[in-house]
Amino acid sequence: MGWKCWIAGLTLWVGVTGWEPAAAQTPARLAVQVFLQDDAGVPADALEQAKDAATRVFALSNIDLRWIGHGPYQPCSLTVRIMAAPIGTISRNRLVLGMAPGTREARAIIAFAFYERIHYYAADLGLNDSQLLGHVMAHELGHLLLPYGGHSLTGVMRGAWDGTQANQATLGLLTFATAEAALIRDRLSACVSRIARE
Ligand SMILES: [Zn+2]
Structure with a gap:
């Protein structure tokens, strides 16, 4: 099993070009239901702001995140679990702020965010906790x-964050590249059509 991870890189990049938000080229709107499980005791207002930040990232690519705190769940729904810290030896690298398990053949349906690490690195990136958590x-x-x-x-899918990502996050401009948004939309469309056939 491979683990994809978010690493907070603190190096500063300038002059990044060739990237633009995908919203302008994706008119149809799709939605994904997300069950949020907070096991880290994130303050309620910070949690709401984090959800808003994540929602905005997807909205800029014309995808709706629909947060739920309980069932019933749609077959294509995903889960985000916020943990204070990783359990056991999953990740001893303190630069890893989240994980989403998966293999080349199959994606998981649950992802993790590690709040203590997010809290620790947010200030270094010039963000508040909820901004970084949301992203x-x-x-x-x-x-x-x-x-x-x-x-x-x-x-938003850069593996190691830098000043460019942090600045775009602060401005509420960070989202998926056009090709990434298209792949996500294909995935969601396929899920919807599969359910319709069942
Ligand atoms: Zn990653």
Whole structure:
């Protein structure tokens, strides 16, 4: 099993080009239901702001995140579990802020965000806890929806964050690249049509 991870890189990049939000080219709107399980005791207002930040990342690519705190769940729903810290030896690297398990053949349906690490690195990136938490959740949800090896050099799916990502997050501009958004939308469309046939 491979683990995709979010790593908070603190190096500063400038002059990144060739990336633009995908919203302008994707008119049809799709939705994904997300069950949020907070086991870290995130303050209620910070949790709401984090959900808003993640929702915005997807909305910029014309995809709706619909947060739920309990069932019933749709067959294609995903789960984000916020944990204070990873359990056991899953990740001893403190730069890893979240995980989404999966293999080349199959995606998982649950992703994790590690709140203590997010709290620790948020200030270094010039973000507040909820901003970083929200973007980590969006990144990990991206892994669940994209093919294996879903990191890119720019946008929310960059594996190691830098000043460019942090600035775009602060401005509420960070989202998926056009090709990534198309893959997510294909995935969601396939799920919807599969359910319709069942
Ligand atoms: Zn990642």
